[in-house]
Amino acid sequence: MTDTGSVRETPHEIALVSGGPRAAVTVAVVALHLRGEVEAGVPGTIRAAEGEAGRGLPALPPPGVSLDAPADSVGGQATAVTGAMRASYLESAVYHCLDEPREMGELVRHADVRWALAEVRVGLAEAGLLRYPLLGPTRAARRRLKLLRSAYPSLTSRRGVPDQDKLIAVALHGEPALRLLVPRFAFRAGLTDRVKITDKDFFRGSPRGGTYGGSGGYLYCGSGRGGGGGGGD
Numbered sequence: 001m002t003d004t005g006s007v008r009e010t011p012h013e014i015a016l017v018s019g020g021p022r023a024a025v026t027v028a029v030v031a032l033h034l035r036g037e038v039e040a041g042v043p044g045t046i047r048a049a050e051g052e053a054g055r056g057l058p059a060l061p062p063p064g065v066s067l068d069a070p071a072d073s074v075g076g077q078a079t080a081v082t083g084a085m086r087a088s089y090l091e092s093a094v095y096h097c098l099d100e101p102r103e104m105g106e107l108v109r110h111a112d113v114r115w116a117l118a119e120v121r122v123g124l125a126e127a128g129l130l131r132y133p134l135l136g137p138t139r140a141a142r143r144r145l146k147l148l149r150s151a152y153p154s155l156t157s158r159r160g161v162p163d164q165d166k167l168i169a170v171a172l173h174g175e176p177a178l179r180l181l182v183p184r185f186a187f188r189a190g191l192t193d194r195v196k197i198t199d200k201d202f203f204r205g206s207p208r209g210g211t212y213g214g215s216g217g218y219l220y221c222g223s224g225r226g227g228g229g230g231g232g233d
Contacts, residue, residue, distance in 0.1 A: 007168060009124075010086075011027045011031070011087075011168050012091075014145070014172060016117070017124060017137050018172060019174060021108050023171065024117060024120060026104070027167055027170055028090045030170055032094065034166065037053040037095060039185070041101030041189075042101055045102055045103050046189045047100070048098040053095075057092035057096075058085075058088055060092060060093060060115075067085065067089065067119050068122065082123075083127075086122075090113070090120055092116070093112040093116035094107055096112065097112060104189075104190055124141075128141075129141040145172075148172055149172050149173075154177070155169050155177065161181065178191055182233040
């Protein structure tokens with residue numbers, strides 16, 4: 001696969017532009033799973049793994065506080081908030097919602113996850129990849145996705161694929177990548193349709209439009225946070 005050093009955006013950002021909120025949350029869930037921090041619960045749900053999982057994730061700020069707020073500044077200089085930082089907060093929000101098993105739909109709707117998704121959108125909008133006011137992808141974003149899909153075509157094997165490349169594949173190609181790279185987890189956790197998986201499915205490219213069975217959902221813009229919410233292949 002192409003050297004991932006050429007990818008400027010995080011897989012979470014790519015997924016949000018390509019497939020909407022559910023796609024971005026899916027990437028976060030898979031990232032956590034690859035590190036052993038979440039696992040499939042009862043059929044169709046995801047739960048936090050036991051033990052030391054999640055200790056390296058950043059603590060969420062108080063409700064209503066943006067990552068770009070002055071309170072995040074150090075020594076009078078505003079701390080630069082990178083796409084990687086926003087992605088790590090999305091993973092943290094997802095992980096900390098899993099104090100009990102939850103379905104994907106519950107995760108996407110959770111106030112903390114909606115806040116983290118809004119933070120990822122802020123970075124994308126600042127980079128010119130989402131446009132106001134509807135936060136749909138810009139022409140530059142669509143060109144970028146086209147280039148990325150050309151540089152990172154659908155995989156035909158999961159053997160020897162680095163975790164970062166797995167996340168990029170999931171972000172760009174959705175369910176076919178999930179079925180190839182993390183088939184048991186994706187099926188049991190409800191990330192893919194609960195249908196019989198065949199070899200043909202593994203190699204099929206993703207359809208145009210929304211991924212992960214989603215419709216894109218660029219109007220999903222929750223930014224407030226409130227209460228609530230709170231193996232391996």
